[in-house]
Amino acid sequence: MAGPEPIGHRPWLSSPLDDDDPLSEILRRLPPRPSSLPQASLVCKRWRDLAASPQFLRDFRVFHRAAAPLLGFFHNTNLGGPDRRFVAAADPPDRVPAALFRMPCGRNHKEWKFLDCRHGRVLLIGSVGPRREVLVWDPMTGARRCTPVPPDAGDVRQGAVLCSCGLARDCRSSPFRVVLVWWIGTTQHWRVAAAIYSSESDAWSHVISVETQLAPTVLVTQRNARKPGVLVGDAVYWLLPESRILEFDTVRRSLSLISGPVHSAGSPYWQSHLVLTEVKELGYAMFMVTEVSIKLWKRDTGNAAGWSMHRSVRLDKCLPRMPMQAKPSLLGFHEESNAIFVWINAGLFLIQLESMQSRMLCQGVGDFEIYPFSGFYHRDAAGTQADDACSHGLPIATLTMWHYEDPEGDLHGPFSMAMLHRWRSNGFFPEDLRVWRTDETKEQAVLLTDAMRMPCY
Structure with missing residues (x-):
């Protein structure tokens, strides 16, 4: 009777994890948090090499493209050096160092304003002058592309950067478009104009313009009030003062002005914000101070008023107690996670409108111009910016x-x-x-x- 086979000669069954194909499928399904792939890379060298390979990272970004995590937000407040224009939104180990988002404009960063963050790219516009430019920047790789604004561009106040790849490709390597909106005219007669830049043709479209019936006070107020736009299908919407909304259809190349909900008339600009509903329809959010809640309307073309009541969200359990004289602000909205940025005297809070979970991000101010940024961070692929320890200019x-x-x-x-x-x-x-x-x-x-x-x- 033969004895047991020596251990050293037994045929071991191969594990699925010994094959790169099923392993890649498994790692691809890890949560898209910044810490997921670095932690998986600690298992062994083969896992580390696979998680760092360019092909796998592209597949990982495509797989999670519809749920890119919120890494933080950029802002237009000068707080010192070029690494002070970004605030992280996650706790360790998913907190991305702000130094990695150092402004690409170096010591001249104060002359640049953020206009939009979308699909992993950031849109900035340079200061007013003979060589005004827009800059499209990928903070993850450091890639940037700069182009002059259209020759006839006036006072540019809104903008958007849009990816053309759809959900089946990686935005990082795909063409993009830039939308700029500006205002031209006199005190009594204003027109709004727009143009689209294509990275494929490296050229601007012809200028589209339409006459407006806005009161002069709207434009005066809007000069110092900017909020990021909301993308709904093929159209971008920006909130203007006095509950007016500017719509730009990127397919029809048309501009139009629409009114907000009737109940929003007279509401302060900073207490309102455009949002998306759960089914990706245009929504209008307004902070109700007396109720400590947010009223949400949705765009309803079948309604004579153009809007219908969607839901009411109470915030008294999400926010610290506010003093009676408080003037809260709605400062931003993250489309992918359905989360809204709310500022009160105690600080700036991020509230997820479905789970109602909230967390404080920073102190902030009531007119903080913030631009939420979501993307896929990988420490080995992240771009680096030139060192500029101190800001120069204003002491x-x-x-x-x-x-x-x-x-x-x-x-x-x-x-x-x-x-x-x-x-x-x-x-x-x-x-x-x-x-x-x-x-x-x-x-x-x-x-x-x-x-x-x-x-x-």
Whole structure:
């Protein structure tokens, strides 16, 4: 009777994980969080090589394209250096370092304004001047493309960057389009104009324009009020003051103005925002201060008013208690996760409208111009920006970006460091006063005396 076969000679059954094809399928289905692939790469060298291969990363982005994670947001507030224009939206280990999103414009970053973030790309416009340009930037790879604005472009206030690949391809390697909208005319007679840039032809389309009946106060208010647009099908919508909405149809190449819900008439601009409903229809959100809730309307062409009530979302369980004189703001909307950015005196909060989960992102301010950015971060593929440790131009001490809490628990700010230094010299502050920046939370506060000694502060 033969004895047992020696262990060293037994034929081992191969594991499915020894084959790159099923392993690739398994890894592709990992959650698209920034930490997923790095953690999988720790298993062994073969997993690490597969997770870092360009082909796998392309497949991973295509597979999760409809659910790209929110990494954070860019903003148009000057808080110092070029790495201070991005605020991360996730906790470790999924928190992406802000330094990786250092502005591609270097020391001139203050002369550039964000207009849109979409499909992993960012759209910026340069300052007013003879060589105004728009810049399309991929923060994940560092790739950028710059082109002059149309020769007749006036006061550009809205813009959008759109991918042409659909859901079956990777946006990162696909052509894109840029939409710019500007206003031309006099105090009593205004026209709105738009043009589309194609990365394939490297050219702008002819200018489309339409006469408007907007009151002069709308345009004056809108000069200092910008919010990102919302993409619904083939059309982009931007919210204007006095509950007016600008629509640009990218297929028909047409511009039109529509009115918001009747109940939104007279509501403050910063307490309203355009959103998407669960079935990707155009929605209109308005903060109701007395009820601590958000009213949501949806576009309804079958309704004589053009809108119908969609739902009401109570926020009293999602937000800290607000003082009676509070003036909350709706500052942004993330289309992929159906989440809205709400600012109150306590800080800027991200609220997921389905689960009603909320988290504080930073202190923020009531007119914070923010542009949510979602994408697929992989540390080995992320682009790097040129080092520029300090911002030059305005002295850092003069930037109004510091907040503090008084002994009664009330929050104050933003103030400049020069102002805080003067108040401290006059004996208004205790020695243990702690301060934090607009792009930070109270939990990140440092002693005022330490902040005054920090480089680039």
